[in-house]
Amino acid sequence: MGRENACACGIPTVQDGIGKRGLVDELGRFSRAAVTWAAGGAESDAAAAEARELAGGVRTVVLVEGSSDQVAIEALAARDGRDLGAEGVAVVPLGGAMSIGRFLDVCGPPGLGLPLAGLCDIGEERHFRRHLERVGLGSGLTRAGLETLGFQVCVADLEDELIRALGAEGVQQVIEAQGEMRPFRTFQGQPAQRERPVEHQLRRFMGTHSGRKALYAQALIAHLDLKHVPRPLERLLTHV
Template sequence: MDEVRRFRPALIAWAAGGAGADEAAAAARELAGGLRTVVLVEGGSDQVALEALATRHGRDLGAEGVAVVPLGGATSIGRFLDVCGPAGLGLPLAGLCDIGEERHFRRHLERVGLGSGLTPAALETLGFHVCVADLEDELIRALGAEGVCQVIEAQGELRPFLTFQGQPAQRDRPVEHQLRRFMGTHSGRKALYAQALVAHLDLDRVPRPLERLLAYV
């Protein structure tokens, strides 16, 4: 697990380039031997959700040599594939993205030689899974609006959510849309609810992309 914790920031610094990239690359190469798979996800909330779901299944991804690495945005996928894909570290890869960002993942996977003319089914075969809209949307549909509101109340945020619902821009929108927007209003709130919603999921209703990704790794 310590190797995974050290590998993640080294890989991120290497992919970012600039000052210190050479040292980060050396550290990532040294630590890569202890890894089994690198999972590339768009952001920190995706990482939190996958690791929380693994915990519910009695798994510790870090201890298994699985490094879940947030890209800081889907457009960074190319740089990460360059450093940990076939021309870089050559590590087994998997990933998760929103449907709106699928084109970035598909284009760069093809560019680095991990397929051609990739269809959604072919992406899944490679271990890359796509959320309909985004992960928050997947989790809200899995739990239902009432279930999500119960989680919000348990987090002590029901009053802020009701205030948010009353805003002119939100009043006429479906509650599912309001919930999704609410989770993105404050820094750290997406990660907070990624963990909380996964904790309350019925394991028979796990969103397909998350379930398939965990099964793959």
């Protein structure tokens, strides 16, 4: 709650709500501008100017590999009663881990110099480590060093973390609630999947259609016991 716009009794005012919405809208504009700037091209100069103009309202930039990571982080924060946008925390999807260098050039010391945090898969850890060192945010970084900086590593990825947190049975209950048990059973029956552990089948199933990872990131977080939050997500939200 914006303290300067709260009444003495602590109840949010209309102006307070408008202020929060305005900040969230500006954070969304900042994220879009940062993505366009990092992509380069004809619109990058205008995007850079917009990002610089809006950077004053950004407290921390959280760099994540994709939209499902963004959905999971924001949904988990909301379950804990937090509104990251209203707090000035911009969760920015890279569109793939190989783009981390460009986003660090935009948001990190070579560019806007904003406080940073992030989340990556274990297979992409080396790319994050190398580029963080390149922009001067560490030297000889270990896993512990990355975590101290605010960059957490999923083993093996977000879906794997959530499947282990809920258990295979719990995840299948979520799939049932989404009305997708029949497609999942069909997927399990494919020759390439029949002999694989159910946890592997679940993880692969979530990546079979565009948008399914984000759908299940939201749904699994909604069903997650908050006593069993995956360590990388818990540490990331504690950091920011």
